[in-house]
Amino acid sequence: MEISIIILCLILCAFFSGMEIAFISSNKIYLEIEKKQDNFLSRTLTKLTEKPSKFIAAMLIGNNIALVVYGFFMGEMLMNWIHSLPYHFSDLSNLFLQTVLSTLIVLITAEFLPKVFFQIYANTLIKFFAIPAYIFYLLFYFISTFFIWVSDFVLRKFFKTQGDQVQLYFSKVELGNYITEQMSTVEDHEEVDSEIQIFQNALEFSGVRARDVMTPRTEIAAIDLVDTIEGLKTIFITTGYSKIVVYQNSLDDILGYIHSFDLFKKPKTVSEIVIPVEFVPETIFIKDVLKLLTKKRKSVAVVLDEYGGTSGIITIEDIVEELFGEIEDEHDFDEELIEKVVQEGVYLFSTRLDVAYLNETYKLNIPESDSYGTLGGFIVDFTKEIPQKGANITIGIFHFSIEEATNKKIELVKMSIRE
Incomplete structure (x- = not known):
């Protein structure tokens, strides 16, 4: 008993x-x-x-x-x-x-x-x-x-307090945890409801920095201040962009940008229609960039590296896409990012893929760092140079074979894991 x-x-x-x-x-x-x-x-x-x-x-x-x-x-x-x-x-x-x-x-x-x-x-x-x-x-x-x-x-x-109070609100952490739980139950082939995706993007928005969403320096469409209007028109036509960056001597000395609508003003020189840009560091949060651009009534900011050189550019559209997903217009082209499992332990990846995404999707445990965000950045951070096509690189347990590359960047790699 x-x-x-x-x-x-x-x-x-x-x-x-x-x-x-x-x-x-x-x-x-x-x-x-x-x-x-x-x-x-x-x-x-x-x-x-x-x-x-x-x-x-x-x-x-x-x-x-x-x-x-x-x-x-x-x-x-x-x-x-x-x-x-x-x-x-x-x-x-x-x-x-x-x-x-x-x-x-x-x-x-x-x-x-x-x-x-x-x-x-x-x-x-x-x-x-x-x-x-x-x-x-x-x-x-x-x-x-x-x-x-x-x-x-x-x-x-x-103690002169109100006594027991019932909490009538939810914390950001609780909302984030709930959405994460819901997202984890979605199968790979299922589409996530747009409202849920926007909620998740909004919760992560405050932690995203300019370097994570900027257009990198190597992909900036730009024109020299001394170039002709005809040359400017040609760049607009060939790129399909609505904004072209204007620099003096080099991309490290960007003066502003030109909107395609300004060509209707029939300018005689490029300098007549240059719109000034704002300059921000790589480490700034995009929520602060959005606040700055809105306050200054600008749509483009130049992202500077730690040495004051141009690291890339960021636009209002880039920031809004972080919340609502890709905004497509008639000039946007789908860029196919290759991610393929060749066999067990062997993968074919575009180097533009995020390291965090690859770790989450394929359970690879690639080291993550503030120094880089993409697979290409991981390789370059290790080699301290741009590897050429055919090169073989081993970083820890990861072996990379460069399948496609230019003198400016790596495009495609075959990755294998060696225990």
Whole structure:
């Protein structure tokens, strides 16, 4: 009988402490969505979580009652066991041994393990145990109400605070975690709902830097200030761009840009229609670039490297695409980025692919760094030069064979993994 009561108390302690940590760790957005399902479980969750402080108090009260009962019966059982031993202990030693043994048992079985388990599976377990938790919530309702009233009185009277307040908002982290969970359940061949994708982009937006979305220096379409209008027209026609960068002597001395509409003004020289640009460092967040360009009523910014040279350019369109996806116009061409599994451990990749994307998609564990973002950048960062076609490069366990390259950049590589 004693053993049965002790086991029951340990189970109840594990349940109460587990539900407490599950409620704290659960995603509040997930719970709100579950509460909107209009079924018995959703109504139970609604009543259970409408006053969080009372729910936590009820779980704490239940946990303490179970611990007191456990301590009474466990102490008596341990004392009988200690007295049955052939050794004689003093009263102080008996008390110490009894305390250590009973504490270790309750900590391992009813505190540490349940809290770890309930924290990992918080969303699932709070639903699974919602009904028994609600029963105990009702059972201890008046006791928890009394203690909440006492704590609120102390807070208002002595600490001049408002007392217990119900949180009516969700944190950015909770929203991000919920969307990430939803995205992880989408199969590779399924299309992600556009609203969900925009939400995810918006949450990641504040952490994106200019160097992550800029058009790199090697791909900038530009014209010298001393070139002719005819030459400018030719560049507009051949590139299909609506904006062309204007420089003096070299791309490290960019003066501004020209919009194709300005050609209707029939200028005689390039300098007549140059629109000044803003200059920003590579490390600036794009949210700050957007704020700057909006304030200055500009649409193009030049991204500078640490030495003051031109690293690339960034436009309003580049920033908006980070939120809403690619914005296509009649001059945009689809650039096919090759990613192909040749055989197990051997891949064919375009070097424009992001290292983070490849690691997430193919589980490659390629080292990531602020010094580069793409696979081509990873290789160049290691070699400190532009490898030519046919070159073979080994970086750690990764072996690269350069399949296509120009004197300015690597285009295509075959990558194999050597353990």
